Amino acid sequence: MEESDQGTQRPDSIPEVGEDAVTTVEQPVSSTALTEEEQEELRNELAKVEEEIQTLSQVLASKEKQVAEIKRKLGITPLNELRQNLSKSWQEVTTSPAYRRTSETLSQAGQKATAAFSSVGSAISRKLEDVRLQSFSNSFRSSPV
Incomplete structure (x- = not known):
């Protein structure tokens, strides 16, 4: 390498991931940066x-x-560990504030939906009863005595 190139670092001299660190240190370094003894000390x-x-x-x-x-001696299998991890994770989820708020909101929505369906069901039942009574009443009037 020429002397004028020693002070500049080219992009292709940047070490790649996993590249041996020794090869990186052995790359030319500016002569004013480290003395030969310092380089040897760093290599060591x-x-x-x-x-x-x-x-x-x-x-x-x-x-x-x-x-x-x-683990083998204790009978702990990967499946057991997975179950324990899932159980622990589920417990952490169910005790989180976000889960509790969502659960409460869904519970309230369910209660309101149940009340609404019950109310609609009652109204339909009353209407059907009224229709049946009218039908019975009409059939009673029209039947000969």
Whole structure:
């Protein structure tokens, strides 16, 4: 790379997601930014942190296996866990203020609808009774004695 290009960063030198951090550090850096010793120190620190990350990943994998084994021994299946999660989620939903307000509103609407249907039903029943009485009365008058 030419000396005049060292101070500018091109868009193609931006690291991609998942790109190894070491390759990013090894990209040309402005000579005034870091000395050779600082760069070496940073590379060492980077290697150490990456090693710690790998160790932590291994520990996490081991703990996940341990959890799976304990759950297996306790008879906890994925289906049981799903049921528990759904039950817990449903309980959280039903205790939320929004759910309670909606439930109360729907309950009141249901009560009003029931009262309205009952009232309409009563009115229809009275009307039918009136029609029946009139029919009975008319049939009684028209029948010969």
